[in-house]
Amino acid sequence: MDKFYIVTNEDKDPDWSNTIRIQEYLQSHGKICVTQEEGGLPKDTQCLIVLGGDGTLIHAARDFVRANIPILGVNLGTLGFLTSLEKEEVFEGLDRLMAGQYAIEHRMLLHGRVYKHGKLVESAPALNDIIVTRSGFSRLVETKLYINDAMVDNYAGDGVIISTPTGSTGYNLSAGGPVVLPETELMIVTPICPHSLTARSIVVSSGDKVRVEIGRRRKTQQEEALVTFDGQTVVELESGDQIEIERSDAQVHLVKVVPRSFYEILRTKIGNNQ
Numbered sequence: 001m002d003k004f005y006i007v008t009n010e011d012k013d014p015d016w017s018n019t020i021r022i023q024e025y026l027q028s029h030g031k032i033c034v035t036q037e038e039g040g041l042p043k044d045t046q047c048l049i050v051l052g053g054d055g056t057l058i059h060a061a062r063d064f065v066r067a068n069i070p071i072l073g074v075n076l077g078t079l080g081f082l083t084s085l086e087k088e089e090v091f092e093g094l095d096r097l098m099a100g101q102y103a104i105e106h107r108m109l110l111h112g113r114v115y116k117h118g119k120l121v122e123s124a125p126a127l128n129d130i131i132v133t134r135s136g137f138s139r140l141v142e143t144k145l146y147i148n149d150a151m152v153d154n155y156a157g158d159g160v161i162i163s164t165p166t167g168s169t170g171y172n173l174s175a176g177g178p179v180v181l182p183e184t185e186l187m188i189v190t191p192i193c194p195h196s197l198t199a200r201s202i203v204v205s206s207g208d209k210v211r212v213e214i215g216r217r218r219k220t221q222q223e224e225a226l227v228t229f230d231g232q233t234v235v236e237l238e239s240g241d242q243i244e245i246e247r248s249d250a251q252v253h254l255v256k257v258v259p260r261s262f263y264e265i266l267r268t269k270i271g272n273n274q
Contacts, residue, residue, distance in 0.1 A: 001097060003047070005033075005049070006022060006034070006036065007051070008036060008051045009051060013052075016035075019037075019051060022094070026098075047072055047255065048060060048064060048069050050071055050072070051076055052075075053076065053077025053078065054080060054082045057071065057073040057083055058082070058128060058230050061252045065109065065125060069253070070253040071253065072254075074090050081270070084255060085257065096257040097257050102256060104255055105182065105254045106251050107164070107165075108166075108206060108248070109126065110130055110187070110246070111246060111248040112243055113244045114243050116240075116241050122235045125229070126164070127164065127167070127252055128230050128231075129161050129162060129170060129230065130227065130228070131159060131227065132214070132243060134158050134224065134226075135226050140156045140158070141156075141157070141158065141214065142214070142216065143191075144214075146211040147204055147211075152189075156196070157191055157195050159192045161177065161188075161189070161192060162189055162212070162245050163177065165180045165184045166182045166252075169266070172188055173270075175191075177190035177201040178203065181262060185206035187208065187245070188201055188203055189202045189210060209244065209246045210245040211245070212242065212245070214238060216239040225237040
């Protein structure tokens, strides 16, 4: 790789010192490196370097997914589950990258479409998850779950999460859902605080189509709910609104330059052995 583009979270690198150091390091090795402050993404870019944390990487992945460019994440935050390098490893990692000592992991995306009164009002991708949740201090929200147009269940609770394998270690995990290998291709449906003793996560094929419909708990009550795509795109919902979710035809390509297994990352980042 010879041509790089750096995307920076300015809250994590307010003086651009880390950005400039990386840019100068790559340029000193004869590479071309442009920062987002200097302009838009050049068409011949071969690698995105994202400085920040998981949220920054997810945001960049959504913004540049159609460019189909590998992404190297550098963690300047706390958790950094998706990023490949910690701040103190960055130059060692860049050396490995320039020497061709890296692997690329391909991660599936979801694509969701929001319908109101049968009309499409939003269409957006998600690397982590699409979440339907109650809004503010509203009562329990009713969500009707369909898979391939067959009704599966009717949840009364705080909502439902539809997660990718990449997102399985996020809100899905906090809500009691399973952790799965990020390179697998499937979807996880996890109810959030369901008012039930039996409601559990459901794992479905990446080829299935998931549909969530907002129900109505009482005849006089319009449900107040939201749907969020990776916590970024937000749409307000009411009774009768539907969200259709399926696998996207695009993928996110993450560069890995340090040979850590998923299980090592799982143990050190969110396990008990810190």
